[in-house]
Amino acid sequence: MGVLNRRDFLSALWAAPALAAEAGARPNIVYVLADDLGWGDLGCYNHQSAVPTPNADRLARQGVRFTDMHSPSAVCTPTRYGILTGRYCWRSSLQQGVLWGYSPSLIEPGRMTAAAMLKSAGYHTAAIGKWHLGLGSEPRTDYSRPLRPCPNDHGFDYFFGIPASLDMDPYVWVENDRVVQAPVGKTEGRDSPRGVFWRAGAMAPDFKIEEVLPTLTGKAEELIRRRAGSAAQPFFLYLALTAPHTPWLPPAAYRGRSKAGDYGDFVSQVDDALGSVLRTLDETGAARNTLIIFTSDNGAHWTPEDKARFAHRANAGWRGMKADIWEAGHRIPFLARWPGRIAPGSVSGELGCLTDFFATAAAITGFQLPPDAAEDSCNLLPALLGRRGKPVREAVVHHSVDGVFAIRQGEWKLVLGRGSGGFSAPRKIAPGPGEPEGELYRLSRDPGESENLYLKRPEVAARLAALLKQYQREGRSRAL
Secondary structure (H helix, E strand, O other), X not given: OOOOOHXXXXXXXXXXXXXXXXXXXXXXXXXXXXXXXXXXXXXXXXXXXXXXXXXHHHHHHHOEEEEEEEOOEOOHHHHHHHHHHOOOHHHOOOOOOOOOOOOOOOOOOOOOOHHHHHHHOOOEEEEEEEOOOOOOOOOOOOXXXXXXXXXXHHOOOEEEEEOOOOOOOOEOOEEOOXXXXXXXXXXXXXXXXXXXXXXXXXXXXOOOHHHHHHHHHHHHHHHHHHHHOOOOOOEEEEEEEEEEOXXXXXOHHHOOOOOOHHHHHHHHHHHHHHHHHHHHHHHHOHHHHEEEEEEEOOOOOOOHHHHHHOOOOOOXXXXXXXXXXXXXXXXXXXXXXXXXXXXXXXXXXXXXXXXXXXXXXXXXXXXXXXOOOOOOOOOOHHHHOXXXXXXXXXXXXXXXXXXXXXXXXXXXXXXXXXXXXXXXXXOOOXXXXXXXXXXXXXXXXXXXXXXXXXXXXXXXXXXXXXXXXXXXXXXXXXXX
16 A cells, blocks of 8 residues: 555545445444454454354454554553544543543543534444443542543443453442442452453442453343334444453353463353344344444453463464554454445455544544544545545554554554563663664565664654654644
8 A cells, every 4th residue: 555645645535425425324333342352363364263253253254354453552441532532542641551440531521422423413322341431530430429420421321331441440330420339348359370360459249250241241232122123213332342351251151162261262252242242233123224343442462471372373473462562462353344335255454543433433424523523533434335545544653551652654664662662572672872763664564573674764764753743743633
């Protein structure tokens, strides 16, 4: 894919206004976000996967599979912010890390979200699952009081889920703006065997960690069945699964399904959760007019020790793992199905980012984005529908958990620093005299990021660095 002249890019980005009208009736939108699922976990991406994923594979056969999709961050909170706001999280007060269970609300008051936009377009909006964008106000969430701001204040008519990751306290169910039961109990936590980890902390009497994923799946099924009969009002369901993030606790029925231990068995359970959603859409007849997306918030936490123990490659051949600035940290699976609109069995090599959901949903509904919303979101609808043309996105920006930034344009990726910036060794390299200060990779020829061309192609490094500075200075990357 060649690099666009910026003027051509700006004029072409929104050059498909007829697509929304062409789409016909507004579809239901179901966005299923797995937690720490790797590019190589799914059979449709990695034929050597040691995990059976028949439901994801079916979705790929019935829709489109993106091979160059990325999360804006290599960890969860910033990615979730980006999905819902269409804006890179580093533009907010949070630079690169994750929130905790008692962190206050991150999304700025008054900021438009994809849910609020869809609600204004007549959709019923619901979020079920892991929120991890903070609840309540500063300095610390008080779970004995109504949790405002909460998802209801960010465009969702209904919310049911947990505050943060499933290994973070407090362990409580939240419905709309309050806990279902107060966290009056306590768990001592656990940290063995590998992956069976959660922190000590407050826990509600009705909260059972191993029951969270089935409960969320059941809630999603209930909502689809309840809303599917309303022909007058489409629905948007944001289903943020808690797995296969730690703790890896597959039920007995799943143990031994994979050849990748507890993790692989847990991924199999995630695939079954997706299958339950697909089956419910089919049984209610809603599938005929539903755009369903299945993706992940970042790469898998699959360590060198895991690779030594199992032949499974959760991140396929990409370098690194979750939290890293290298490809395995942010290159993710992305599947989409929309019967009659998306060609079955299609594959897209379009460069995309999860921040693009907002602009894509706006294009589907015909909503005109204002300048102060979705600043880093580009319309992927042409790529979803298989329209050939100029690239949808000029470039994409990533960052690691330690705040190492990268910018990707066409075949080139520039890392502003040395080392993974995440969980892989070496995390940080201090360059010596005459050594490169950053990393530059030509991914079309070197997808494994093995040859650093920073010193050999200084003009490319300088161009990409200047573009990133421009995005930072202008406060946006989406063209007006």
